[in-house]
Amino acid sequence: MTLLSIRNLTVRLGRDALAPTILEEVSLDVMPGETLGLVGESGSGKSTLGMSVLRLTPPRLAEGTSGEILWDGRDILTMRGRDLRALRGAEISMILQDPMASLNPVFSIGSQLTEALRRAGRSDLMQAAEAALAEVRIPSPAERLRSYPHQMSGGMRQRVVSAIGLAQEPRLIICDEPTTALDATIQYQFLELLRALQGAHGMAMLFVTHDFGVVARICDRVAVMYAGRIVETGPVREIFSNPRHPYTRALLAAVPSTSTAPDRLPVIEGAPPSIGNRPGGCAFHPRCPMAGPDCQRQPPMERLAPRHEAACWRAREEAAA
């Protein structure tokens, strides 16, 4: 039983078939209740993927979107106004990256929260709002309802945003780098909170991040993106212990470890290609230590284990030294 099924999602910068692509032929499934991490560098298209699911990409990208995003057997990409609004918030919700910018500065917390609760058909709005703030562990929630966003810290605001996201009991919540803008200690607290909330509500989570440390802490499964494509997916444990795509290996090697404390932080040589300037074949081959002549052709997604797939001609080989 798949909850969300993305099929061959391609997003171009405009209607033109030759326009640069941001996402290419992305296919991805999210199961009920699971946490899927979507990992990649900036510009890999991971945020665009999250935005596409709620049809919130800017008009130019929306025009250049093709493929299918299936929810309950219906294609979100062909939904119209009323159906789309019924989906947003109530079925699929989202927590945005920047808590300093994602709340409206001129309305109180209570007003912004009750807007969402009202849509969920709650009648005891103020009580429900207070309970929602208490659930995301905001101290003295009754007073906080009258506060304005500028009166709260980043961590507190992100909790409010989460409360808004959860208000309508969605079955899937997309988190677009929700901890990136937070301090490290606050980050940890917030992840713990998210995990607790997910357990309590039984919802699925699509967690967009560039941080494998966050993935290890919170995700069940992970999909690695590079230059608009998914290059490897699998259970977190499997990906960490047995990564098959050279890019995944390089990313994991670049996670600083506190136990070894190297003199230099490990990096992946070269820079990710910019949109519209992606190399043909496997987009990673110019930076890949294992690249060969066949890498000029796009490798297909190949199943290596029951739940483990990778798109690399060398996926079955051991890493080059």
Add this chain to the structure above:
Amino acid sequence: MTRLIMGRLAEALAALLLMSLAIFLLSRVTGDPVALLLGDGATAEDRDLLIAQLRLDRPLWEQYISFLGNALTGDFGQSVAAGRRDALELVLDRLPASLSLAGVALGFTLVTGIAMGVLAAITRGSAVDLLVRIVALLGQSVPAFWLGIVLIYIVAVQWGWLPTSGYGTTAHYILPALTMGTFTLAAVTRLVRASMLDALGSEYIKLARIKGLPEATVILKHALSNSLIPVVTFMGAFFATMITGAVVVETVFAWPGIGRLAYESIVSRDFPVIQTVVLVITASFILANFCVDMLYLAIDPRMRDRG
């Protein structure tokens, strides 16, 4: 917040005091009031008598104190031209006509400008947007006196739809209000369009859409409420544009307000009346700015926590 309001009030009073000093000094350097009051046939004795009577033989600071004292009791002297009428009374008689015209013009400007700005922003890049932008650009380029004359010629003279000039019925308001408001209308439109585009691209609009709110709520509640903040900021300046525009517009349309009074009294070198008009305009301008500050506090919660 109370401290903020008191601070603004003190600033307003200081501005008014400073303005009274400027007006006083200007009236002392722009000519000889005695010669003006007495006319050609006066003798040297008459002159000395009047100087003593007006206390012009006293030092300047003493004169200013008594000017201020008189002003506080509402005594701004008498009109030279209009049969020695009390200057303040003359101005206050004309004030309602000016205020009602400026009020109509400002109301028309804000409603139409905000609507056009929102329309242009949500149809960005379309023909509607282009049309609104062209109209706005023209509106800011056309001088009011020219527009007034053209409107009178076409709408009133050629088509005969509206009265050419004068004051009395609702129909009399339309052309002058249009002339007075056009520049500001264009400015409001462009301001609202730009700030709406800013707001529509913001994260909090994304969040409003994520909640599943209807598009009308997203635009008219969440985006517009933020876009109005810069409009309020500029409202004081808009009001000033209207008041200064009043001199031209009221003269073109023979509107019996203080703008035309200012023009008439300048032509007839009626200094006490000019002084009074300037002071009344300044006072209303300071009052308008004070109101803008208070409005600001009402719509932007971030302002309420300052000071």
